[in-house]
Amino acid sequence: MEFTVNGDQVRMPGTPDVYALLAHLELPDEGVAVAVEGVVRPKTQWGEPVPEYSRIDVLTAVQGG
Amino acid sequence: MVAGRELTSRLIMGTGGASSLDVLERALVASGTELTTVAMRRVRPGSGTGVLDLLRRLGIAVLPNTAGCHTAAEALLTAQLAREATGTSLVKLEVVADERTLLPDPVELVDAARALVADGFEVMAYTNDDPVLARRLENLGAAAVMPLGSPIGTGLGIANPHNIEMIVARAGVPVVLDAGIGTASDAALAMELGCDAVLLASAVTRAVDPEAMAVAMRHAVLGGRLAARAGRIPKRFWAHASSPAPDPRC
Numbered sequence: 001m002e003f004t005v006n007g008d009q010v011r012m013p014g015t016p017d018v019y020a021l022l023a024h025l026e027l028p029d030e031g032v033a034v035a036v037e038g039v040v041r042p043k044t045q046w047g048e049p050v051p052e053y054s055r056i057d058v059l060t061a062v063q064g065g
Numbered sequence: 066m067v068a069g070r071e072l073t074s075r076l077i078m079g080t081g082g083a084s085s086l087d088v089l090e091r092a093l094v095a096s097g098t099e100l101t102t103v104a105m106r107r108v109r110p111g112s113g114t115g116v117l118d119l120l121r122r123l124g125i126a127v128l129p130n131t132a133g134c135h136t137a138a139e140a141l142l143t144a145q146l147a148r149e150a151t152g153t154s155l156v157k158l159e160v161v162a163d164e165r166t167l168l169p170d171p172v173e174l175v176d177a178a179r180a181l182v183a184d185g186f187e188v189m190a191y192t193n194d195d196p197v198l199a200r201r202l203e204n205l206g207a208a209a210v211m212p213l214g215s216p217i218g219t220g221l222g223i224a225n226p227h228n229i230e231m232i233v234a235r236a237g238v239p240v241v242l243d244a245g246i247g248t249a250s251d252a253a254l255a256m257e258l259g260c261d262a263v264l265l266a267s268a269v270t271r272a273v274d275p276e277a278m279a280v281a282m283r284h285a286v287l288g289g290r291l292a293a294r295a296g297r298i299p300k301r302f303w304a305h306a307s308s309p310a311p312d313p314r315c
Contacts, residue, residue: 006107031114033105033149040145057107059146061117063080063089064104065130065157065266 001052018046021056032060066239069187070126070155072099075256076286077128077241079266083275086115092269093123095279101125102157102266104132105147117151128189130157135170137177144181156181157211157243157264159191167217169193175201182206191243194224196231203238210236211243211264214255218267220247223254233259249278249285256289257297 003010005025012024018041022029034041035057036050050056066072078098083089093101103116120127129147134140137160144156160177162170169192181188182205189209190202199210212232215221222245223229233240239262242255246265255263263286272278 006109026110027108028114031117031150032108033146035142035146038142040142040149042149057146059105060108060112060114060150061103061127061129061147062106063083063086063116064106064132065079065081065102065128065159 003050003052003054003056005056006058015049017049018056021050022058025058027058028060032058034058070100072262074099074283074286075262075290076252076283077101077262077264078269078279079264080116080120080270081132081266082270084270086119088275089116089270090119090123092275092279093125095276095283096269097283099125100128102128102130102264103151104130105143105150126155127151127153128155128157129153130191131159131177132161134160134177135162135173136160137173137180140173140177141180141184144186145184148186154185155187155189155208157189157191158186158207169213171195171198174198175205178202178205178207189241194228194232196228196235199232199240200235203236207238209239209241209261211241213244214242214251215245217244219245220268221245222247222251223258226254226258229255229258229260246282249281252282252285253289253292256286257293259293262286 018034036054074097076098077100078096079102129151131140131143134143140160160170160173161167178190187208190207191211192198194212202210214223240260241262241264242260243264246252246268252263269275269278
Protein backbone atom coordinates (compact mmCIF):
# COMPACT_ATOMS: atom_id res chain seq x y z
CA MET A 1 0.00 0.00 0.00
CA GLU A 2 1.09 3.56 -0.64
CA PHE A 3 0.93 6.57 1.68
CA THR A 4 2.38 10.04 1.97
CA VAL A 5 4.02 10.47 5.35
CA ASN A 6 5.38 13.90 6.24
CA GLY A 7 5.51 14.69 2.54
CA ASP A 8 7.40 11.53 1.49
CA GLN A 9 5.99 8.59 -0.47
CA VAL A 10 5.95 5.38 1.58
CA ARG A 11 5.14 1.82 0.36
CA MET A 12 4.24 -0.92 2.82
CA PRO A 13 2.83 -4.42 2.47
CA GLY A 14 -0.52 -5.38 4.02
CA THR A 15 -2.92 -2.96 5.66
CA PRO A 16 -0.80 -1.17 8.25
CA ASP A 17 -2.11 0.77 11.20
CA VAL A 18 -0.39 3.85 12.65
CA TYR A 19 1.83 1.78 14.94
CA ALA A 20 3.10 -0.25 11.97
CA LEU A 21 3.72 2.85 9.90
CA LEU A 22 5.72 4.50 12.69
CA ALA A 23 7.75 1.34 13.27
CA HIS A 24 8.42 0.94 9.54
CA LEU A 25 9.72 4.51 9.36
CA GLU A 26 11.66 4.18 12.64
CA LEU A 27 9.68 7.01 14.19
CA PRO A 28 8.91 7.15 17.93
CA ASP A 29 5.42 6.29 19.12
CA GLU A 30 5.65 8.38 22.30
CA GLY A 31 5.60 12.17 22.37
CA VAL A 32 4.23 12.36 18.83
CA ALA A 33 0.83 13.12 17.32
CA VAL A 34 -0.63 11.89 14.06
CA ALA A 35 -3.00 13.50 11.58
CA VAL A 36 -4.60 11.58 8.72
CA GLU A 37 -5.90 13.76 5.89
CA GLY A 38 -5.55 16.79 8.14
CA VAL A 39 -7.58 15.32 10.99
CA VAL A 40 -6.03 14.32 14.30
CA ARG A 41 -6.07 10.57 14.84
CA PRO A 42 -6.15 10.00 18.63
CA LYS A 43 -3.79 7.39 19.96
CA THR A 44 -6.77 5.29 21.00
CA GLN A 45 -7.40 4.81 17.25
CA TRP A 46 -3.84 4.07 16.14
CA GLY A 47 -4.65 0.37 15.92
CA GLU A 48 -7.11 0.94 13.07
CA PRO A 49 -5.94 0.42 9.45
CA VAL A 50 -4.92 3.54 7.56
CA PRO A 51 -6.65 3.92 4.17
CA GLU A 52 -4.34 3.64 1.17
CA TYR A 53 -3.08 6.90 -0.37
CA SER A 54 -3.71 8.73 2.91
CA ARG A 55 -1.75 11.88 3.65
CA ILE A 56 -0.27 11.34 7.09
CA ASP A 57 1.53 13.85 9.26
CA VAL A 58 3.54 12.85 12.31
CA LEU A 59 4.51 15.74 14.55
CA THR A 60 6.41 16.21 17.75
CA ALA A 61 7.46 19.06 19.98
CA VAL A 62 10.64 20.88 18.97
CA GLN A 63 12.46 23.94 20.26
CA GLY A 64 10.42 27.02 19.52
CA GLY A 65 8.57 30.04 20.79
CA MET B 66 -1.73 31.52 38.55
CA VAL B 67 -2.31 30.57 34.91
CA ALA B 68 -5.19 28.31 33.90
CA GLY B 69 -5.37 26.83 37.38
CA ARG B 70 -1.64 26.21 37.59
CA GLU B 71 0.28 28.02 40.29
CA LEU B 72 3.73 29.11 39.18
CA THR B 73 6.28 30.60 41.55
CA SER B 74 8.41 32.00 38.72
CA ARG B 75 7.01 34.87 36.68
CA LEU B 76 9.48 34.24 33.88
CA ILE B 77 8.23 31.95 31.11
CA MET B 78 11.02 30.84 28.84
CA GLY B 79 10.78 29.83 25.23
CA THR B 80 13.01 27.08 23.94
CA GLY B 81 13.52 28.57 20.47
CA GLY B 82 16.86 29.79 19.25
CA ALA B 83 19.21 27.80 21.47
CA SER B 84 22.22 26.44 19.64
CA SER B 85 21.97 23.04 21.36
CA LEU B 86 19.96 21.17 23.96
CA ASP B 87 22.91 21.51 26.34
CA VAL B 88 22.90 25.31 26.04
CA LEU B 89 19.14 25.30 26.40
CA GLU B 90 19.28 23.19 29.55
CA ARG B 91 21.74 25.49 31.27
CA ALA B 92 19.69 28.57 30.32
CA LEU B 93 16.42 27.03 31.49
CA VAL B 94 17.88 26.04 34.84
CA ALA B 95 19.50 29.46 35.32
CA SER B 96 16.24 31.23 34.50
CA GLY B 97 14.28 29.38 37.17
CA THR B 98 11.36 29.03 34.77
CA GLU B 99 8.62 26.50 35.45
CA LEU B 100 6.83 26.78 32.10
CA THR B 101 8.38 26.83 28.66
CA THR B 102 7.15 26.92 25.10
CA VAL B 103 7.70 24.35 22.38
CA ALA B 104 6.65 24.32 18.73
CA MET B 105 5.10 21.46 16.77
CA ARG B 106 6.89 20.20 13.66
CA ARG B 107 7.13 17.04 11.56
CA VAL B 108 9.30 14.41 13.15
CA ARG B 109 12.18 12.99 11.14
CA PRO B 110 13.71 9.52 11.55
CA GLY B 111 16.32 9.66 14.26
CA SER B 112 15.39 13.17 15.39
CA GLY B 113 13.49 11.79 18.40
CA THR B 114 11.64 13.86 20.99
CA GLY B 115 14.67 15.43 22.65
CA VAL B 116 13.20 18.67 23.90
CA LEU B 117 10.25 16.91 25.55
CA ASP B 118 12.62 14.46 27.22
CA LEU B 119 14.72 17.38 28.48
CA LEU B 120 11.75 19.27 29.91
CA ARG B 121 10.42 16.13 31.58
CA ARG B 122 13.80 15.54 33.21
CA LEU B 123 13.99 19.15 34.42
CA GLY B 124 10.41 19.09 35.71
CA ILE B 125 9.43 22.09 33.58
CA ALA B 126 5.85 22.21 32.32
CA VAL B 127 5.29 22.37 28.56
CA LEU B 128 3.45 25.18 26.83
CA PRO B 129 2.97 24.17 23.18
CA ASN B 130 2.55 27.00 20.73
CA THR B 131 0.94 27.30 17.32
CA ALA B 132 3.89 29.13 15.77
CA GLY B 133 3.87 29.10 12.00
CA CYS B 134 0.07 29.15 11.73
CA HIS B 135 -1.58 31.82 9.60
CA THR B 136 -5.23 30.81 9.90
CA ALA B 137 -7.59 29.76 12.65
CA ALA B 138 -7.99 26.34 11.02
CA GLU B 139 -4.23 25.74 11.05
CA ALA B 140 -3.99 26.86 14.65
CA LEU B 141 -6.79 24.54 15.74
CA LEU B 142 -5.19 21.50 14.08
CA THR B 143 -1.75 22.34 15.48
CA ALA B 144 -3.18 22.78 18.97
CA GLN B 145 -5.01 19.47 18.74
CA LEU B 146 -1.81 17.72 17.63
CA ALA B 147 0.10 19.39 20.46
CA ARG B 148 -2.47 18.17 22.97
CA GLU B 149 -2.08 14.63 21.65
CA ALA B 150 1.72 14.74 21.71
CA THR B 151 2.25 16.50 25.03
CA GLY B 152 -0.86 15.68 27.01
CA THR B 153 -1.59 19.28 27.97
CA SER B 154 -4.58 21.39 27.03
CA LEU B 155 -2.60 24.56 27.70
CA VAL B 156 -1.63 26.28 24.48
CA LYS B 157 0.07 29.48 23.41
CA LEU B 158 -2.12 30.62 20.56
CA GLU B 159 -0.08 32.33 17.88
CA VAL B 160 -1.59 33.25 14.51
CA VAL B 161 0.64 35.55 12.52
CA ALA B 162 -0.18 37.62 9.46
CA ASP B 163 3.10 37.30 7.60
CA GLU B 164 6.67 36.12 8.03
CA ARG B 165 8.29 39.53 7.81
CA THR B 166 6.56 41.15 10.77
CA LEU B 167 5.31 38.03 12.58
CA LEU B 168 2.57 40.28 13.93
CA PRO B 169 -0.66 38.58 15.01
CA ASP B 170 -3.52 38.60 12.50
CA PRO B 171 -6.34 39.95 14.69
CA VAL B 172 -9.19 38.48 12.65
CA GLU B 173 -7.75 34.96 12.49
CA LEU B 174 -6.62 35.24 16.11
CA VAL B 175 -10.14 35.96 17.36
CA ASP B 176 -11.59 33.13 15.26
CA ALA B 177 -8.91 30.77 16.53
CA ALA B 178 -9.41 31.74 20.17
CA ARG B 179 -13.12 31.06 19.87
CA ALA B 180 -12.52 27.65 18.28
CA LEU B 181 -9.85 26.56 20.75
CA VAL B 182 -11.82 27.60 23.81
CA ALA B 183 -14.82 25.68 22.45
CA ASP B 184 -12.57 22.63 22.01
CA GLY B 185 -11.52 22.72 25.65
CA PHE B 186 -8.14 24.39 25.38
CA GLU B 187 -6.74 26.74 27.99
CA VAL B 188 -5.67 29.50 25.66
CA MET B 189 -2.81 31.87 26.34
CA ALA B 190 -3.28 34.27 23.46
CA TYR B 191 -0.30 36.01 21.89
CA THR B 192 -1.72 39.32 20.74
CA ASN B 193 -0.92 42.78 19.49
CA ASP B 194 -0.45 45.52 22.08
CA ASP B 195 -4.05 46.52 21.43
CA PRO B 196 -6.23 46.96 24.54
CA VAL B 197 -9.42 46.40 22.55
CA LEU B 198 -8.22 43.14 21.04
CA ALA B 199 -6.86 41.95 24.38
CA ARG B 200 -10.22 42.55 26.00
CA ARG B 201 -12.01 40.74 23.23
CA LEU B 202 -9.75 37.70 23.67
CA GLU B 203 -10.41 37.69 27.39
CA ASN B 204 -14.16 37.87 26.79
CA LEU B 205 -13.87 34.89 24.44
CA GLY B 206 -12.43 32.87 27.31
CA ALA B 207 -8.65 33.23 27.00
CA ALA B 208 -6.88 32.08 30.16
CA ALA B 209 -4.22 34.76 29.67
CA VAL B 210 -3.53 37.56 27.22
CA MET B 211 0.02 38.00 26.01
CA PRO B 212 0.62 41.32 24.27
CA LEU B 213 3.84 41.82 22.37
CA GLY B 214 6.34 44.44 23.43
CA SER B 215 7.59 44.62 19.84
CA PRO B 216 7.80 42.10 16.99
CA ILE B 217 9.16 38.63 17.71
CA GLY B 218 12.93 38.42 17.75
CA THR B 219 13.56 42.15 17.27
CA GLY B 220 14.77 42.82 20.81
CA LEU B 221 13.32 46.32 20.52
CA GLY B 222 11.76 46.19 23.96
CA ILE B 223 8.35 47.65 24.75
CA ALA B 224 7.38 49.98 21.93
CA ASN B 225 4.13 51.21 23.46
CA PRO B 226 4.26 51.06 27.26
CA HIS B 227 1.02 53.00 27.63
CA ASN B 228 -0.91 50.37 25.67
CA ILE B 229 0.52 47.67 27.91
CA GLU B 230 -0.61 49.65 30.94
CA MET B 231 -4.10 49.99 29.49
CA ILE B 232 -4.29 46.25 28.85
CA VAL B 233 -3.17 45.57 32.42
CA ALA B 234 -5.62 48.09 33.87
CA ARG B 235 -8.67 46.32 32.47
CA ALA B 236 -7.56 42.69 32.38
CA GLY B 237 -9.31 40.11 34.51
CA VAL B 238 -6.87 37.37 33.46
CA PRO B 239 -3.08 37.30 33.73
CA VAL B 240 -1.19 39.56 31.33
CA VAL B 241 2.08 38.16 30.04
CA LEU B 242 4.41 40.43 28.08
CA ASP B 243 5.41 38.26 25.15
CA ALA B 244 7.93 39.07 22.41
CA GLY B 245 10.35 41.88 21.77
CA ILE B 246 12.33 41.64 25.00
CA GLY B 247 15.98 42.45 24.26
CA THR B 248 17.63 42.80 27.62
CA ALA B 249 16.95 42.73 31.33
CA SER B 250 15.66 46.29 31.61
CA ASP B 251 12.88 45.46 29.11
CA ALA B 252 11.72 42.58 31.31
CA ALA B 253 11.87 44.77 34.41
CA LEU B 254 9.82 47.46 32.66
CA ALA B 255 7.16 44.94 31.69
CA MET B 256 6.75 43.97 35.31
CA GLU B 257 6.81 47.61 36.46
CA LEU B 258 3.97 48.29 34.02
CA GLY B 259 1.94 45.71 35.91
CA CYS B 260 2.31 42.59 33.80
CA ASP B 261 1.95 39.33 35.68
CA ALA B 262 4.79 37.60 33.87
CA VAL B 263 7.21 37.85 30.96
CA LEU B 264 7.68 35.33 28.16
CA LEU B 265 10.94 35.49 26.26
CA ALA B 266 13.24 33.25 24.28
CA SER B 267 15.64 34.92 21.85
CA ALA B 268 16.84 37.48 24.39
CA VAL B 269 18.33 34.59 26.35
CA THR B 270 18.96 31.84 23.81
CA ARG B 271 20.63 34.15 21.30
CA ALA B 272 22.58 36.18 23.86
CA VAL B 273 26.36 35.84 23.77
CA ASP B 274 26.14 34.07 27.14
CA PRO B 275 22.65 32.55 27.38
CA GLU B 276 23.11 31.23 30.90
CA ALA B 277 24.23 34.60 32.26
CA MET B 278 21.40 36.40 30.46
CA ALA B 279 18.92 33.91 31.92
CA VAL B 280 20.11 34.85 35.40
CA ALA B 281 19.79 38.54 34.50
CA MET B 282 16.22 38.00 33.29
CA ARG B 283 15.28 36.11 36.43
CA HIS B 284 16.47 39.01 38.58
CA ALA B 285 14.93 41.60 36.28
CA VAL B 286 11.49 40.02 36.52
CA LEU B 287 11.79 39.79 40.28
CA GLY B 288 13.04 43.38 40.57
CA GLY B 289 10.36 44.74 38.29
CA ARG B 290 7.64 42.94 40.20
CA LEU B 291 8.94 44.22 43.53
CA ALA B 292 9.18 47.76 42.18
CA ALA B 293 5.63 47.61 40.83
CA ARG B 294 4.34 46.53 44.21
CA ALA B 295 6.48 49.05 46.10
CA GLY B 296 5.01 51.98 44.20
CA ARG B 297 7.33 54.25 42.30
CA ILE B 298 7.63 57.98 43.00
CA PRO B 299 5.75 60.26 40.62
CA LYS B 300 7.76 61.75 37.79
CA ARG B 301 8.39 65.46 38.33
CA PHE B 302 9.34 68.21 35.92
CA TRP B 303 11.60 70.09 38.37
CA ALA B 304 14.16 68.84 40.84
CA HIS B 305 13.06 67.95 44.34
CA ALA B 306 15.88 67.86 46.89
CA SER B 307 16.21 64.80 49.07
CA SER B 308 18.56 66.54 51.50
CA PRO B 309 17.31 69.13 54.00
CA ALA B 310 17.30 72.75 52.90
CA PRO B 311 20.78 74.35 53.17
CA ASP B 312 21.60 76.21 56.40
CA PRO B 313 21.44 80.02 56.15
CA ARG B 314 24.71 81.45 54.91
CA CYS B 315 26.74 83.28 57.57
